[in-house]
Amino acid sequence: MPVQRSDALPIRNASDVVAVRQLVRTRAQEAGFNLVDQTRIVTAASELARNTLDYGGGGRATVQVLTETGRTGLRMLFEDEGPGIPDIELALRDGYTTGHGLGLGLGGARRLMNDLRIESQPGKGTRVDTVRWR
Amino acid sequence: MDRIPILKMGRFLLVTIQVDMHDRLALALQDDLTARITETGARGVLIDISALEMVDSFIGRMIANIASMARILDAETVVTGMQPAVAITLVELGLDLPGVRTALTVERGMRLLRSVLRAAGELEEPSDADDEGSDAGPAE
Numbered sequence: 660m661p662v663q664r665s666d667a668l669p670i671r672n673a674s675d676v677v678a679v680r681q682l683v684r685t686r687a688q689e690a691g692f693n694l695v696d697q698t699r700i701v702t703a704a705s706e707l708a709r710n711t712l713d714y715g716g717g718g719r720a721t722v723q724v725l726t727e728t729g730r731t732g733l734r735m736l737f738e739d740e741g742p743g744i745p746d747i748e749l750a751l752r753d754g755y756t757t758g759h760g761l762g763l764g765l766g767g768a769r770r771l772m773n774d775l776r777i778e779s780q781p782g783k784g785t786r787v788d789t790v791r792w793r
Numbered sequence: 794m795d796r797i798p799i800l801k802m803g804r805f806l807l808v809t810i811q812v813d814m815h816d817r818l819a820l821a822l823q824d825d826l827t828a829r830i831t832e833t834g835a836r837g838v839l840i841d842i843s844a845l846e847m848v849d850s851f852i853g854r855m856i857a858n859i860a861s862m863a864r865i866l867d868a869e870t871v872v873t874g875m876q877p878a879v880a881i882t883l884v885e886l887g888l889d890l891p892g893v894r895t896a897l898t899v900e901r902g903m904r905l906l907r908s909v910l911r912a913a914g915e916l917e918e919p920s921d922a923d924d925e926g927s928d929a930g931p932a933e
């Protein structure tokens with residue numbers, strides 16, 4: 660599907676998480692998402708960017724605006740070279756966490772987006788690929 | 794490092810979150826507020842989030858933690874001004890802020906805090922004398 664626009668941002672610290680949220684907000688507005696959808700997408704971005712930082716040891720976010728026959732989507736990719744997720748089904752379960760969080764990040768982000776895929780190899784890193792369509 | 798200002802008004806502490814908080818700023822607010830409750834003996838905390846365009850699980854947890862810590866320190870917490878889109882997203886995310894009182898506006902939040910003190914027999918002012926009477930309705 661055609662990518663209209665693509666930007667990548669590093670995620671190395673808590674301020675970078677804020678920068679990712681702001682970029683996603685701008686792109687979601689430009690793509691014409693309504694306020695509730697913008698808020699869903701930005702909240703999902705915040706959860707996933709924080710995961711990249713806290714569990715992946717940092718990485719990068721790529722934000723793309725997609726067009727497909729008659730519809731527009733916002734795609735977000737979060738990649739890290741961290742320890743990976745051994746059991747993805749378990750990681751998606753609400754309340755499951757290996758850190759200090761609430762364990763709502765991945766499962767919550769999946770509910771806020773239309774499609775969320777996780778690829779992870781223990782010891783090699785994690786890639787979360789998610790889209791919301793307008 | 795930046796800090797979110799905390800204002801004291803009578804027996805209450807007021808906080809207006811106007812910036813997109815990074816995680817360390819949210820944690821600093823949690824620490825500063827609990828310290829100020831102890832220092833001032835405040836009986837209520839009002840947190841206005843009408844300028845917040847997003848509450849994720851981290852900020853949600855910070856708000857719930859502040860309410861729990863304040864309760865242990867004998868102060869009531871009310872969160873005011875949550876935008877509808879933020880409320881929808883919070884519920885979908887799976888966060889329900891247990892034990893956190895909310896009000897739609899700062900005025901209603903202040904009234905709620907005063908009513909808690911009044912119920913505890915700690916406020917002598919006549920009931921709602923200083924409130925606008927226009928939106929009197931069922932107790933919040």
